[in-house]
Amino acid sequence: MAKRTQGRPAGLSRERIAAAAVDLVDRQGLESFGVRRLASELGVDPMSIYNHIKGKAALLDAVSEAVLTEVSAPATQWPDDWLDIARAMAHGYRDMAVRHPRIFPLLATRAQTSAVALAALERLTAAMRRATLADRAVADAPLVLFGFLNGYLLATLSTDPGGSDAPATPPAFDPARYPTLAALAPLQAGFGGAAEFERMLEAVLAGIAEGATGPPATR
Amino acid sequence: MAKRTQGRPAGLSRERIAAAAVDLVDRQGLESFGVRRLASELGVDPMSIYNHIKGKAALLDAVSEAVLTEVSAPATQWPDDWLDIARAMAHGYRDMAVRHPRIFPLLATRAQTSAVALAALERLTAAMRRATLADRAVADAPLVLFGFLNGYLLATLSTDPGGSDAPATPPAFDPARYPTLAALAPLQAGFGGAAEFERMLEAVLAGIAEGATGPPATR
DNA sequence: AGGCTACGATCTACACCGTAGGTATGCAGA
DNA sequence: TCTGCATACCTACGGTGTAGATCGTAGCCT
Numbered sequence: 001m002a003k004r005t006q007g008r009p010a011g012l013s014r015e016r017i018a019a020a021a022v023d024l025v026d027r028q029g030l031e032s033f034g035v036r037r038l039a040s041e042l043g044v045d046p047m048s049i050y051n052h053i054k055g056k057a058a059l060l061d062a063v064s065e066a067v068l069t070e071v072s073a074p075a076t077q078w079p080d081d082w083l084d085i086a087r088a089m090a091h092g093y094r095d096m097a098v099r100h101p102r103i104f105p106l107l108a109t110r111a112q113t114s115a116v117a118l119a120a121l122e123r124l125t126a127a128m129r130r131a132t133l134a135d136r137a138v139a140d141a142p143l144v145l146f147g148f149l150n151g152y153l154l155a156t157l158s159t160d161p162g163g164s165d166a167p168a169t170p171p172a173f174d175p176a177r178y179p180t181l182a183a184l185a186p187l188q189a190g191f192g193g194a195a196e197f198e199r200m201l202e203a204v205l206a207g208i209a210e211g212a213t214g215p216p217a218t219r
Numbered sequence: 220m221a222k223r224t225q226g227r228p229a230g231l232s233r234e235r236i237a238a239a240a241v242d243l244v245d246r247q248g249l250e251s252f253g254v255r256r257l258a259s260e261l262g263v264d265p266m267s268i269y270n271h272i273k274g275k276a277a278l279l280d281a282v283s284e285a286v287l288t289e290v291s292a293p294a295t296q297w298p299d300d301w302l303d304i305a306r307a308m309a310h311g312y313r314d315m316a317v318r319h320p321r322i323f324p325l326l327a328t329r330a331q332t333s334a335v336a337l338a339a340l341e342r343l344t345a346a347m348r349r350a351t352l353a354d355r356a357v358a359d360a361p362l363v364l365f366g367f368l369n370g371y372l373l374a375t376l377s378t379d380p381g382g383s384d385a386p387a388t389p390p391a392f393d394p395a396r397y398p399t400l401a402a403l404a405p406l407q408a409g410f411g412g413a414a415e416f417e418r419m420l421e422a423v424l425a426g427i428a429e430g431a432t433g434p435p436a437t438r
Numbered sequence: 439a440g441g442c443t444a445c446g447a448t449c450t451a452c453a454c455c456g457t458a459g460g461t462a463t464g465c466a467g468a
Numbered sequence: 469t470c471t472g473c474a475t476a477c478c479t480a481c482g483g484t485g486t487a488g489a490t491c492g493t494a495g496c497c498t
Contacts, residue, residue: 207426
């Protein structure tokens with residue numbers, strides 16, 4: 001009766017689906033994202049997606065994996081010094097988060113066990129060990145570093161709700177109730193900016209380095 | 220016709236609803252949480268909830284506000300030293316997160332602008348200023364500290380999916396592909412434990428202190 | 439006492455969601 | 469040519485959040 005396109009290939013693949021999903025979440029946000037929306041974006045029946053990805057959860061996994069892969073371009077030459085490696089990884093990670101602020105909460109929320117993620121950790125910890133740092137500190141470093149990165153980036157990029165594009169304004173404080181915060185407010189001009197990130201990253205790295213070389217936990 | 224209970228008060232209130240929602244998310248997880256489930260838990264029509272809270276988003280706000288309020292018991296005596304204040308706040312925060320692992324992602328994801336949250340930041344920054352630390356470092360401290368706390372706790376408490384109660388096992392590594400990670404694995408025995416938290420917290424605090432007193436960002 | 443008003447609880451209905459199960463189509467190898 | 473098989477589609481079901489109308493009760497004012 002009606003025109004049928006059932007058997008004809010539509011060029012779907014896990015990669016193409018994931019790419020379209022990334023694009024759609026970037027534009028419309030996580031809130032409104034769904035299988036049906038994605039399907040109509042691809043000009044395809046919703047259920048067709050299930051032939052390549054087995055459910056919405058797996059779809060979100062594919063999305064986060066796709067953006068995570070962006071972070072380390074395959075041809076990047078990594079430095080030798082572990083601190084420089086950590087800095088490079090942090091910057092790449094932040095750049096990705098800035099490119100995909102609506103997707104980032106996915107990464108921070110879900111446990112990352114993909115090959116790219118593990119490879120990055122391996123690089124970092126191997127370099128730290130080569131520098132003969134204390135094993136304890138080396139083992140702790142990834143959790144401290146990426147804990148901070150995830151939390152900080154979540155806080156500075158949180159313009160989650162669907163529509164408007166607020167330019168990441170810092171919240172304004174009532175000077176009567178919170179005098180110190182109000183007094184410090186001018187210093188938060190570059191909230192979420194690159195310079196701020198730099199300072200905080202260095203603070204965290206200093207903390208890691210201190211624990212790795214200085215007095216071990218003389219609390 | 221059927222028994223009507225329409226006019227009779229059901230004892231609903233924002234607080235009672237929030238408390239029930241906290242309890243329900245604790246037990247069943249965020250995934251399956253919904254207005255209808257909550258209503259049936261309260262023995263009430265779904266739409267009745269809307270007379271007190273204006274939508275699902277506001278409901279989740281109420282939930283996160285409720286658990287955030289737990290963190291600082293009203294009668295707590297706060298120390299004078301800013302480091303001790305930071306430690307106390309961090310511990311209280313972690314205790315809350317451990318009590319409500321299914322709820323915590325809400326706190327880490329949404330911007331916290333409630334009165335309790337701001338009051339806590341005011342306490343911390345005021346103490347740091349009293350200690351005549353550099354203003355820059357004082358202004359940065361909350362973001363560094365809570366960035367780390369949110370990210371780290373998200374990572375260690377992530378047993379998100381609805382049903383099973385996995386005891387927060389660290390992931391296992393393939394020794395061939397990731398030799399360093401595998402070698403370090405034994406050190407991750409207490410993954411997510413109190414001792415680990417202590418070490419990492421001290422590392423972050425050391426980083427903050429270093430930036431506040433030592434050489435400022437001689438990068 | 440009688441009547442009015444405001445409020446909270448309920449009911450109905452709608453658009454939308456994820457996805458299980460079944461069906462049709464084209465292609466590769468026999 | 470016939471047979472499998474992968475892939476795309478269709479239908480349908482139970483679930484969701486919530487707008488709008490309706491109903492019963494409590495508390496006031498005269």
